[in-house]
Amino acid sequence: MNRANRVPTSKELIYRQIAEQGFASKAELLDRFRIPSSTLTRTLEEMTADRLIQASGLGPSSGGRRPIVYETNPAFGYFFGLEISRSHASLGFFDVRMNPMSFTRWRMDEAMTPDKLIAHVGASIKAILFDHKIEPGQVKGLGIGAVGPLDRERGVVLRPLHFAAPGWQDVPLCAMAEEATGFKARLENGANAALMGERWALRRSNPQHMLYVHAGIGLRSAMMSNGGIVHGSIDLEGAVGQMIIQADGTRLHEGGNFGALEAYASIQALEKQAQSQAKLGRGGWTEQLRLAPDQIRYEDLLQALRQGHPPAVELFDGAAAYLGIGLANMINMFHPETVILGGSLIYSDERFYRTAIETARQNVYYYPAYQPVFTKGELREDAVATGAALMMWRSMEV
Numbered sequence: 001m002n003r004a005n006r007v008p009t010s011k012e013l014i015y016r017q018i019a020e021q022g023f024a025s026k027a028e029l030l031d032r033f034r035i036p037s038s039t040l041t042r043t044l045e046e047m048t049a050d051r052l053i054q055a056s057g058l059g060p061s062s063g064g065r066r067p068i069v070y071e072t073n074p075a076f077g078y079f080f081g082l083e084i085s086r087s088h089a090s091l092g093f094f095d096v097r098m099n100p101m102s103f104t105r106w107r108m109d110e111a112m113t114p115d116k117l118i119a120h121v122g123a124s125i126k127a128i129l130f131d132h133k134i135e136p137g138q139v140k141g142l143g144i145g146a147v148g149p150l151d152r153e154r155g156v157v158l159r160p161l162h163f164a165a166p167g168w169q170d171v172p173l174c175a176m177a178e179e180a181t182g183f184k185a186r187l188e189n190g191a192n193a194a195l196m197g198e199r200w201a202l203r204r205s206n207p208q209h210m211l212y213v214h215a216g217i218g219l220r221s222a223m224m225s226n227g228g229i230v231h232g233s234i235d236l237e238g239a240v241g242q243m244i245i246q247a248d249g250t251r252l253h254e255g256g257n258f259g260a261l262e263a264y265a266s267i268q269a270l271e272k273q274a275q276s277q278a279k280l281g282r283g284g285w286t287e288q289l290r291l292a293p294d295q296i297r298y299e300d301l302l303q304a305l306r307q308g309h310p311p312a313v314e315l316f317d318g319a320a321a322y323l324g325i326g327l328a329n330m331i332n333m334f335h336p337e338t339v340i341l342g343g344s345l346i347y348s349d350e351r352f353y354r355t356a357i358e359t360a361r362q363n364v365y366y367y368p369a370y371q372p373v374f375t376k377g378e379l380r381e382d383a384v385a386t387g388a389a390l391m392m393w394r395s396m397e398v
Contacts, residue, residue, distance in 0.1 A: 010039075014029060014040075014047070015072070018071060022071065023069045024070055026041070026068065052072070053072055056071040075095070078138055079098075079139070079140055079141055082385060083385045084147060085108065085146075086162045088108055089117060092388075093132070096393065108164060121177065121181070122180040125181055141395070142177055142178075142184070143193070143387075143389050143390070144173060144188070145188050145190040148190075150187060154172070188388060190214070190220065190384045191220040194222065194340075195387065196391060197384065197385075198378060199224060200387070200390050201378035201386075208225070209334070209336045210223070210224040211340070212340045213240065213326075214342045214346075215341065219265065220241075224336075241262030243329060244257055245329070264322035265320070265326065265345070267344060270298060270315055275296050284311060298344075316349065316351070323359075324355065328360045331360060337373065339373065340375055341374065341375070346376060
């Protein structure tokens, strides 16, 4: 049976409660689960003997003896989380409390084919385990958050766009990772993994309805309802970029929609617009950057923005406003409590972020009676790898 679809045992529920809360007393657990005291006592004793949990001291007294407080045992197991995006990859190593013990990052350049990536991941994992003096048998799994489209059930990355290296079509990523590492691997799209990670970081406030939008080379999104990720019939995390916001507008690439959001609010869109302006002799780009039009890249535009070049400011402000319109459309459909924005464009400049969220607020229906919370998140560039590892943590047998 698929573990994601079966009913969890009382032992698993107790463990998850202790883990998410950080610690818990027997009285708190009795109040939460309404099970017989003798059954809970026996379960806690078994979990302690199995080293799943440990007594962490005594809690505050409510009149009688101070209660024993339980917490998870951080050495029970370890997890790896791998992020694969178009521009970079990152590998995180976590204990069972989801504390990050190591992070390593590298660029996804023209040489980083699937085979090269998996070989690099395998070598990095061996080095991390050696440095921390941890045996491979203590590792419970490797979660992977990758750019879509993908097939989660088969663990296959299908036909992602804009990878610099060749070979990224129909890649059996989980099978390759399992063969290289010996660990069980599971695949999730990167936006969903990022939202899982950010939800974990915010678990104390217990948000139930969340929206995540990643604005970088392309646009990606994820949604959470009642605390669970909303999965469509297919994993096309980049489809939000095809939201039409200008019916007679341009399109970013062949096959994309005319007037789609990605053609106005993505790194590729900014590069394309600046290159077009430079070819027409507008914007002073050649003089400002001292580059031929086709050589203009995002990093050059960012430098011009930070130098206050007026055409660069106008370009980024326009992209931010369009992103805000797209956000408002999604918010008006979904009504999330929390909206998390991530990606290179969001982190590029505070003015970009502010313009995007202010434009969204101005176009949210029922505003100001309904005001979602906007944030860049707690984990930021660590969110995908953290969420991928968390996916394995949740599927761990206890």
